Amino acid sequence: MASLRILTVTLTTLILALIVRILFVVVFHRxxxxxxxxxxxxxxxxxxxxxxxxxxxxxxxxxxxxxxxxxxxxxxxxxxxxxxxxxxxxxxxxxxxxxxxxxxxxxxxxxxxxxxxxxxxxxxxxxxxxxxxxxxxxxxxxxxxxxxxxxxxxxxxxxxxxxxxxxxxxxxxxxxxxxxxxxxxxxxxxxxxxxxxxxxxxxxxxxxxxxxxxxxxxxxxxxxxxxxxxxxxxxxxxxxxxxxxxxxxxxxCDTSGLQMLALERSMEPMKIISVAQFRPEKAHLLQLEAFAAAVKILDADLPRPKLQFVGSCRNEADEKRLQGLKDRAKELKLESDVEFHKNVTYSELVSLLGGAAGGIHSMVDEHFGICVVEYMAAGAIPIAHNSAGPKMDIVLPEEGKQTGFLANTLEEYADAILRIIRMPASQRLEMAAAARKRASHFSExxxxxxxxxxxxxxxxxxxx
Missing domain, CATH: 3.40.50.2000 (Glycogen Phosphorylase B;)
Known part of the structure; x- marks a missing residue:
């Protein structure tokens, strides 16, 4: 009993000392x-x-x-x-x-x-x-x-x-x-x-x-x-x-700088860009698989498009995720059709966006989706996940005109990619212009x- 009493007193003393110490630190820093x-x-x-x-x-x-x-x-x-x-x-x-x-x-x-x-x-x-x-x-x-x-x-x-x-x-x-x-x-x-x-x-x-x-x-x-x-x-x-x-x-969102990019751009080859950190929730693999599915059924008379992954890596896990995407691209025999741009500067990002016909985004419940706005401001038609920010705030009609596509499944993403590739130039420019106008609601x-x-x-x- 005596030893238990001593232990109780000791623990109580230590806890009180810790509380006093915390209070002293807080009061001092206040x-x-x-x-x-x-x-x-x-x-x-x-x-x-x-x-x-x-x-x-x-x-x-x-x-x-x-x-x-x-x-x-x-x-x-x-x-x-x-x-x-x-x-x-x-x-x-x-x-x-x-x-x-x-x-x-x-x-x-x-x-x-x-x-x-x-x-x-x-x-x-x-x-x-x-x-x-x-x-x-x-x-x-x-x-x-x-x-x-x-x-x-x-x-x-x-x-x-x-x-x-x-x-x-x-x-x-x-x-x-x-x-x-x-x-x-x-x-x-x-x-x-x-x-x-x-x-x-x-x-x-x-x-x-x-x-x-x-x-x-x-x-x-x-x-x-x-x-x-x-x-x-x-x-x-x-x-x-x-x-x-x-x-x-x-x-x-950098709408003012990106809106200065020309809407008319080279389509040889047509480029689909993906801008996002290499994090698991960004679902890059879905984008790659959807691109592969689209290329597989692409009309023979149309040139093969390119998919450009642009993003940053926070840690070793992100680096492994990026390497996994590269390995999967090789397995799908898309090495010459897929590009990876890691930790690019702002000027490099603008240049890449300026050459893209479409932009792809696939995070479920993306809170907002800055990259989707950047696609639209730059003149790239967005293909975004049909949820949260892109659905509720961004990819909405502008003056009655369509501003992009929303998708859930791999098949829907592949279909949207094909629709952009097959779209007549005049229709693409009209949709890109409406998307750019919509993007101005989210300026810096x-x-x-x-x-x-x-x-x-x-x-x-x-x-x-």
Whole structure:
């Protein structure tokens, strides 16, 4: 009994000491809050639409509140104010007013998906809390701005006394994900072993419901939540329960620069472009298989088209995925018909888009779909997945004219590819012109206007 009493006293003492230590750290850093905006974006080299939003958001804050310093929390150890500012210009054509300050994060492994073979979603979310603790201890801003979708960091920022603003591209969990698990559909985020088992599927449904509850609680800490599409807005409103603090701000798309590209272009050979990071949810293999199916039944008198994959790799898993696509292209005997362009510069991307007749996109429930808008602005007819952002916001008729195609299955994608290839030049130009006009609704200028309007009430008082 004595030893048990000693152990209890020891554990109680340690827990109290830990609580006191945490309180001391929080109080200390609350007093040291800087008149600044801290952008939590652990991957500043991913090259995707999220990174474009980051740099446009930084620029918008610099224009709206020039008295605020902009600080970027990044896990990329080679990042510096100079390299990040240069990257914003080279990759996205965004020229910052001032170079951002940089705070390096050394615990990024806690949000790496490779760190958690199972229960990845909850483990990454909890890991993000630890990473945000490191970030806010290193530098405590007046405004904490999450641009990567790590909602579990919001309670941590709230403890540090920050005003919390976020730009949510995609809910970490959605009601659609829950329904797919319930229906036992196998996907990249629902293992086949689980999908085939009624018991494991029910366990995962319970797990998802518990996670949804937690996600709603942490998300409700946001003082302002900007979302990028009608689909995302609908889900976040249901999950977070703060409709009065949610604003839809379409992401910045380079419509002005791309709209200067000529609509008439060489069709020898005709090019179909795919712009997306080499991530599993982007479903590149479906695109490749659909292209192969289209080429197989292509009219003999028509020249063979080319498929151009353009994207970036975040990590080793993405590199393996890219290599797998190359290997599959060889198996399908399409080596001369398929091109791979990795980590291209912004000018190279524009050049590739300027030569494409069509653009393909195949992510299920793509929150928005910046690449689809880029296709349309550049004059490439889009073939997008018939769900979420592309379906609800983007590939809609413009003044009664068709702006592209929506598809679900491999056969539908192959059919859309063939329809673009066989389309008379006059019809293609008419559809491309309508698509370009539709794309103007999602310009970078529109983003800046809507973004500033959303943050102005929150950031009007910049006194710590």
């Amino acid at each position: 007093r040291k809050r800087r008149n600044s905006v801290g952008f939590f974006h652990p991957y500043t080299n991913d090259g995707g639409g999220g990174e474009r939003v980051l740099w446009c958001a930084v620029k918008a804050v610099q224009e709206e509140s020039p008295d605020l310093d902009c600080v970027v929390y990044t896990g990329d150890h080679d990042a510096s104010p100079e390299t990040l500012a240069a990257r914003a210009i080279d990759r996205f054509g965004v020229e910052l007013i001032r170079r951002p300050k940089v705070v390096h994060l050394y615990k990024r492994k806690w949000i790496e998906e490779t760190t958690y073979p199972r229960f990845t979603m909850i483990c990454q979310s909890l890991g993000s809390m630890y990473l945000s603790w490191e970030a806010l201890c290193a530098f405590t801003p007046l405004y904490y701005f999450d641009t990567s979708g790590y909602a579990f960091t919001y309670p941590v920022a709230w403890i540090f006394g920050c005003k919390i603003i976020c730009y949510t591209h995609y809910p970490t969990i959605s009601l659609d994900m829950l329904s797919r698990v319930n229906a036992r559909n196998s996907m990249y985020n629902n293992d086949t072993l689980i999908a085939k088992s009624a018991f494991f599927s029910q366990c995962k449904v319970i797990y998802y419901k518990l996670f949804s509850l937690m996600y709603g609680i942490v998300g409700s800490h946001a003082h302002l939540a900007m979302v990028n599409s009608s689909w995302t807005q609908s889900h976040i409103q249901k999950l977070w329960g703060i409709p009065d603090r949610i604003k839809r701000v379409y992401p910045p 200028q529109r983003f800046y206007q809507d973004f500033k309007s959303a943050v102005r009430p929150i950031m009007s008082n910049t006194t710590p």
